[in-house]
Amino acid sequence: MDSAPSYRLYKWVPNWGLPSISAACIQVEAYLRLGRIPVSADECTNSSTSPSGQLPALEHGLDMIEGVGDEFASARAIISYLQSHGSDLDAHLTTAQKAELLAFTALVEAKLEPATQYTTWCEAESYNRHTRVAYAAGLPLPLNYWIPWNQRRAIMRKFVGTSQAQVYEDAGRAYVALEEHLRSNSGKGSYFFGSRPSSLDAATFAHLAFHHGAPVSAPELRQKLAGHPTLVAYVDRISREVFSAQLPTAPPITSTAWAQRAEESSTYPQADREKKELSAKDKEWRRGNQIWLAGAGLAIAGYFLLSGQYIQFSTDFGYDEDDEDE
Numbered sequence: 557m558d559s560a561p562s563y564r565l566y567k568w569v570p571n572w573g574l575p576s577i578s579a580a581c582i583q584v585e586a587y588l589r590l591g592r593i594p595v596s597a598d599e600c601t602n603s604s605t606s607p608s609g610q611l612p613a614l615e616h617g618l619d620m621i622e623g624v625g626d627e628f629a630s631a632r633a634i635i636s637y638l639q640s641h642g643s644d645l646d647a648h649l650t651t652a653q654k655a656e657l658l659a660f661t662a663l664v665e666a667k668l669e670p671a672t673q674y675t676t677w678c679e680a681e682s683y684n685r686h687t688r689v690a691y692a693a694g695l696p697l698p699l700n701y702w703i704p705w706n707q708r709r710a711i712m713r714k715f716v717g718t719s720q721a722q723v724y725e726d727a728g729r730a731y732v733a734l735e736e737h738l739r740s741n742s743g744k745g746s747y748f749f750g751s752r753p754s755s756l757d758a759a760t761f762a763h764l765a766f767h768h769g770a771p772v773s774a775p776e777l778r779q780k781l782a783g784h785p786t787l788v789a790y791v792d793r794i795s796r797e798v799f800s801a802q803l804p805t806a807p808p809i810t811s812t813a814w815a816q817r818a819e820e821s822s823t824y825p826q827a828d829r830e831k832k833e834l835s836a837k838d839k840e841w842r843r844g845n846q847i848w849l850a851g852a853g854l855a856i857a858g859y860f861l862l863s864g865q866y867i868q869f870s871t872d873f874g875y876d877e878d879d880e881d882e
Contacts, residue, residue, distance in 0.1 A: 563588070563595040564615040566606040569693075570599065572770050573804030577690045579672045580627035581612045583762035584634050589798045590753040593643050601694025602703075616641070626711075628669055635755055645754050653749050660737065660748070660756050663730050668763040671727035674720065675767075675774045677711040682772035727767070728780040734760060735784045746793070757794070764791045769804035778806060 565588065567581035576582050576599075588595045600606055606613045607620055614621040614634045621637045623629030639646070646657060676687050683704075691707070692700035715723070738748060747753045748760070764787055767777045781788065792803040 562616075563593060565595050565597045566600055566608070566611055566613040566615070567597060568599075568611050568691075569601055571690050572686075572806075573801070574765060574769055575799055575801075577770075578611065578627055579676075579762045579766040580631040582765060583628075583631045583759050584612045584614070586761050586794070586798065587635050587638065587645065587755060587758035590758055590794075591638075591643050591645050593638065602691075605694070614638075626673075628665070635758070639755075645752075645758070648752055649749055649754065656737075657749070657754060657756055660734065661759060663733060664756070664759045664763065667726040667730035668760070668767075670715070670718075671723050671777060672763050672766055673711050674715060674723045675777055676770075676772045677708045678715060678720075679772070679774055682774065683708060686770075686772045724774065724776040724780065727777060731780060731784045731787060735787045738790055739786055761791055761794050761798075764788075765795060765803060769806055771806050773806050 565584060567585060568576045568578040571577045574582060575585055585597070587593075598605075600611055603609055603611045607615065608622045610622045610630055611627065612622075612630050612634060614637065616637075619637070621634050623631070623633035638644070646654065649657060675682060677683060687708075688701070688704040691704045695703060734748075741748060741750060747757045749756070764781065767773050767781050768788060768791060788803075795801055795803040
C-alpha cells in the first residue's frame, strides 16, 4: 500500500540566528514543528528556486500550495491547507477558545504583521544594511539590486498615510494584549490555550522572534518588546524546544542614525522627534542613492535588452512618497 505523499516546504534561507530571513516562512515552519508534522525543507536563496516562484510554498503530492499576494498570504494559505488535510493545531480548542483564537489572530495580522513588514522593508537603515543584502544573496547583478528594491516599493505603498510611530505603537499595544492573555493561561500550560499549541502560537512566535532577534528590528520595537519579559521568555522557550536553538538577540545598534533614534525614542515625545530635520550627511547620502538608482536602472535595461531574458516585475511606479529613502 502506497504511503501518503510527504510535505516539502520551500522557504527563504536561515540567517541572523533565525530559521529564516522571512517571518512568514518562520510561521509556517513553526506550525509544522509544533504539530510534529513530518516535512522536508528546501532552503532557497531566491524565490525563483521554488517550483511556484513564491516563498513560502508547500508541496504535497501533486499539490503546490501558495497564496495570492505577499509572503504572509502564502503562509495563511499553507496553514489553511494543512488544517483541511488533517493537521489542524486548533482542532482541540473549545468553542469559546476558537472565538478568542480568531480575535487574537486578527490582532497579530493587523498589528504585528505590519510592524514586521515596516521594520524589514521600509526602514532605510535596516533595508540598506541587512534586508537587501539577505534577499539579494542568491541573485546576479543587476537583479540583486533591482528585485529587493522593487519589493520594497511594493510594500511601502501599503503604508501610504501611515506613520512609522503609529505602526510601532500598534505593535506595542498588541504586545500588551498578548502578554496579558499568556499570563492568564500560565497555570494551564505552556501555550496561549493551555498545554497544546495552536496556530496562534506559530504566528506569534514568528513575529516576536523576528522583532527580538533580527538585525532589521527597529530600536522602538526592541525596546517595546523588552518591556514584556513574559513574552520574551515564551518565545525563547519555543525556540529552544521546537527549533533547538537559543532565541537570538539583535546585534547592538552601531549606526549613528539608529543609535540616535534609540536614544530619542526614550527621551523625546514622538511629535518632537518627527520635527527633526535630516542632517546634511543624511541628505547627501540620500542624493547619492538616487543617483545610483538611476544608473542601476540603465544597467538593468541594458542587461535585459542584451541578454533577451525576461522576468516579470511590478511596474506601477505611481508611488512617490519616501522615494528619497532609496
